[in-house]
Amino acid sequence: MELSDSVAVAQARAGDSGAFRVLVERHSRNLFRLAYRMTGHQQDAEDVVQETFLRAYRQLSKFDDRASFGTWLYRIAANCSLDLIRARKRRNMQTEAGAEEGAPDPMQSLPDPSPTPDRLAMSGEVERKVAAVLADLSEMERTAFVLRHYEGMCIDDIGRTLGVQPNAAKHSIFRAVQKLRRALEPLMSSAS
Amino acid sequence: MNHLTEEQFVLYYYGEGDGSPAVRAHLDACETCRAEYASLQRVLNVVDSAPVPERDANYGAQVWNRLQPSLRWDRRRGLSWWPAPRWAAAALVATLIVAAFLAGRYYPKSQPAQTANAGQVRERILLVAVGDHLERSQTVLLEVVNAQPGQPLDVAAERERAGDLVAENRLYRQTALRTGDTRVASVLDDLEPVLLEIAHGPDRLTAEEVENLRQRIEGDGILFKVRVVGSTVRHREERAERPAGQIAGQNTL
DSSP states (O other), X not given: OXXXXXXXXXXXXXXXXXXXXXXXXXXXXXXXHHHHHHHOOHHHHXXXXXXXXXXXHHHGGGOOTTSOXXXXXHHXXXXXXHHHHHHHHHHHHHHHHHSOTTOOOGGGXXXXXXXXXXXXXXXXXXXXXXXXXXXXXXXXXXXXXXXXXXXXXXXXXXXXXXXXXXXXXXXXXXXXXXXXXXXXXXXXXXXX | OOOOOHHHHXXXXXXXXXXXXXXXXXXXXXXXXXXXXXXXXXXHXXXXXXXXXXXXXXXXXXXXXXXXXXXXXETTTEEOSSOHHHHHHHHHHHHHHHHHHHHHHHSOOSXXXXXXXHHHHHHHHHHHHHHHHHHHHHHHHHHHHTSOTTSOEEOHHHHHHHHHHXXXXXXXXXXXXXXXXXXXXXXXXXXXXXXXXXXXXXXXXXXXXXXXXXXXXXXXXXXXXXXXXXXXXXXXXXXXXXXXXXXXXOOOO
């Protein structure tokens, strides 16, 4: 019979590595998707997944059983992603200061361009624009938007995840949507 | 008639808020708002189709395999993260590794072939130790960097670990300097003051102390450097594991 998250957490706390393995195997793919949406990089997303579980392992004794384990993991992953994004921004600023101009922003280069039916609907230009706008959002806007739009998390949970009032999370989503509309609507109207 | 606001459109799109029936009714009656909402839908639908690389069903198992060596389990004590006695032992092991490495480097070399082989073994042992040290240091730094903003943080366990890491850090830095590995020496040099600060600080940091420490770690890019050099060391460690004929001679850490 499949272990529920709460049972697996209790067993992992008691020192059962197999139970923690169940949690890792169950949540890794979702965390990867979230981390990729946040960072825009496969390797960074892999690192975020790894760091998320390391931190979860360390903090497992502090996890509140009444909460959702998945939401708790998402919060850790979102924070890890933000750390990476901040580090990358600093790195890019340092690189730009010393390097020749024209270095591409990693957020602009989406990987895996092989076409699928969904992706055929979106031109490369729009795709790049989406990535660029997401990259330009503030940390709070991007996290709130990714959690709401891609992960389907409700605004109250997003507020809890980010440690802010629901209203602040809501306004971050509004601003993110506004920026996306401003950037994408001209492209879409010219295409139609 | 008052038109709907953009915020109402967004909440309606995501099924949030309690005004959905009223919004629906307004959209049915108002062509302007219907067009505006359709425009929002088009944009968000396009954003929705942005691709994410797929991970196969074995991805979780792969993550576990990479993660497992970093975790320590103790059924009798329950969940534990490198309990103190192990750390004392780790510091001792670090001392012995460095001592053995240096003894090997400076001992008279009468048999070149054997010495070359022994040198590769020593290099591999040291790479493993330094890689492990950087990984554990990274875990301590992440604890501070990932702390909830505006909240105090209990760092009693990290403080103890940081104290042990400081001793190891000095040994590895000295070895790196002796072997001419300036890159590793430099990152260990940057790391030491932060480890010292955590080791000599209180068990419970105030929100302000956490923020100061976070800014220091992030401002100096220490976490990033530790991650990058740690990854390079691991890569060299893998290369050092290959048969002797495939290894290019390396004298640095």
